[in-house]
Amino acid sequence: MTIDITNLSPTEKKEFIAQARELEKQEKEQRAKDMQALEDIAKEVVPASFALLQEASDNLAKAKAQVFRDFRDYLLLKIETMGVKSNQQTHTVSFNNQSVKLGYRITDGYNDDAGYGLAMVHRFLGTLAKDDNSKKLIGALNRLLQKNGKGDLDSKKVLELRQIADRDYPDTDLQRGVEIIQNNYSPKLSKWFVEAWQVDSTGVEKSLPLSITAVNLPEDVDLTFLLPKED
Incomplete structure (x- = not known):
């Protein structure tokens, strides 16, 4: 009222x-x-x-x-x-239906001098900007030089760029720049890990949850009140 x-x-x-x-x-x-x-x-x-x-x-x-x-x-x-x-980096040991995998992971990293090679590459790419086709090529090559969240280049993408440079742009700043980048590759040890899994009676491989996020909650724990409600 x-x-x-x-x-x-x-x-x-x-x-x-x-x-x-x-x-x-x-x-x-x-x-x-x-x-x-x-x-x-x-x-x-x-x-x-x-x-x-x-x-x-x-x-x-x-x-x-x-x-x-x-x-x-x-x-x-x-x-x-x-x-x-x-x-x-990894070793898998199995017995009967159970397996344990041990090893370490590395993350990509580069020494400071890789910056010189990166500058050479970008300088070369700047000379290609002549028409729409070349701009598309530059865009594709630049995507191979995108850095991850930690600010490092992806070594697999750098290798792909090296293959393109060797094949299509030999004896250019692109080839020389990528070579400098690769020569300054300095991977870092990320973490030691352990994984485990077993094959059940139906032949399905089931991983053993080893992180608190991966562990399933019991069915009697009802958290649906936290989920968004449908209008």
């Missing part, structure tokens, strides 16, 4: 304003109580949850270290017996 305050008497207006102010006061007090309730819940659950997650993280770290210790003799013997190359 909408009330037209202009139709109220002075006394009724005062009562209406007083009621509105009282209602506003009550709403502010209720919000303050709700905010305090949220803070009280956070005070209780954040430390407890953090401690639980810290324990899970510590246990994963211990398990990861133990797995590498357990496989040390196996990997040393494998390298000696099978002549495995020292730059092999």
